Amino acid sequence: MEEREQDSPAEKSPIGNQESHEQAESGWDQLRRVLESHPQGKVLVLSHRSPDPDALGALLGVRFLLSEGAGRTAVIATRGRIQRAENVAMVRELGLNFADYEQIELDDFVGCVLVDTQPGFGHTEVPPGVPIIAVFDHHERKDDSPSVEILHADIRPEVGATSSMVFEYIQSAGLELDTLTATSLFCGIRFDTADLAHATGPLDEEAYYETMRRADKAQLARIKNPALPADYYRELARALKGAKRHGSMILGLLGVVSNPEMIAEMADFFLRMENCQWALVGGGFEGRYYVSLRTQHMPAYPLLARILREDGSFGGHGRIAGGQVSLDPESPDDDRRRLERRLRARSLHILESVDGIDVDDQSGSPIA
Ligand SMILES: [Mn+2]
Incomplete structure (x- = not known):
């Protein structure tokens, strides 16, 4: 036919x-x-x-x-x-x-x-x-x-x-x-x-x-249910140690990671914690900084747009969004630390309007 x-x-x-x-x-x-x-x-x-x-x-x-x-x-x-x-x-x-x-x-x-x-x-x-x-x-x-x-x-x-x-x-x-x-x-x-x-x-x-x-x-x-590399468990331990809980948000800005896929995976994993409404995870890898955002109810893309602003490119659909930022090749570590500070400040600022959390308390509480 x-x-x-x-x-x-x-x-x-x-x-x-x-x-x-x-x-x-x-x-x-x-x-x-x-x-x-x-x-x-x-x-x-x-x-x-x-x-x-x-x-x-x-x-x-x-x-x-x-x-x-x-x-x-x-x-x-x-x-x-x-x-x-x-x-x-x-x-x-x-x-x-x-x-x-x-x-x-x-x-x-x-x-x-x-x-x-x-x-x-x-x-x-x-x-x-x-x-x-x-x-x-x-x-x-x-x-x-x-x-x-x-x-x-x-x-x-x-x-x-x-x-x-x-x-x-x-x-x-x-x-x-x-x-x-x-x-x-x-x-x-x-x-x-x-x-x-x-x-x-x-x-x-x-x-x-x-x-x-x-x-x-x-x-x-x-x-x-694939086999997981041994590295996976070390990254998992580091992510659990580095992530902080702020009200309904979990923030894991992890510095340098050895596997960028871990970032999305940890965002999925953190979002499953009881009463977590959104999870933002980020990490640097080979000259770029990657972020993943997961939300329970809010559309993820506009939220990530407010967090990343002009810093990088991003996309998303439904309750999933991700983005990346090119780090300054001259001083990637300093650039990464400054970026993480900006991401944290903007996330906490948004959280203030969502949760009524006091942004003066920037430290959050450990999740593990
Ligand atoms: Mn798709």
Whole structure:
């Protein structure tokens, strides 16, 4: 049926009816039209640095969609180390093997697709001179996003995971998911929605159950409870020692960390403490300072915007936000200490209005 539609001359003729058809046209219909009029050749599929499970799931889903649905050769390239134990386990268990963005020849590609991120986000590189065929993302678009041409932009902050959006395209294209793609998409939806516990809608529900039905359950179990490196326990002890409780907030500004993935992981972990409404964790790693914010009820992105201000770039969706700041290469340690003081002061100032806490008491209480 797909082939008949693609070859049918009738598809291109009813221009006069376009308006009335617009509502019914799926994202896949629109993307397919873009692809049909785009030069033949390889397509590059990219996400943000150090991709998380949702980014990995969406990368694999888009590769599957482009090759099975549009007959395109799609190449996934990644940047930055994948370090969080769950992400490493996903790459290992699923045997994922991607090209290194630094090593590829951009001239080989007729276009690129970005998933789980957007042009202008600080942790994302848009390849110069390569047309952007599509962007799939569920993060809020920033006011100062650059105006680059995107042939097909699908940005839906109301969806819990980019992997759910990609699932929708695969379904619209009438494709049967293979086990690898289903398992990857499921990991992405599970990770970003905490097994549908937050920031989800009907699409996430459907995508979650449909991909789980076709996923490799033994692989899923091994990805969910991965082996942890010995370093993990040392970092955990340090984070527990360094974090402070201030009213409903837990603040863990950890100095230098040996693994930046620990920052998001500790923010998740601290938020689980009884009566904690928000957790902010930050740490320096190789010239940058990374922060992760998790909240119970408040939207995380605007809160992080008030904490980071002009200091760095950031993004978020629902109750999750993260950002990064480049540290002065001349004196990264001093710069990091000054930044941590600013982050602490701004967080406490916000807390004052939320909790009515006295900001004169800046020390907080140890959590462990
Ligand atoms: Mn995501």
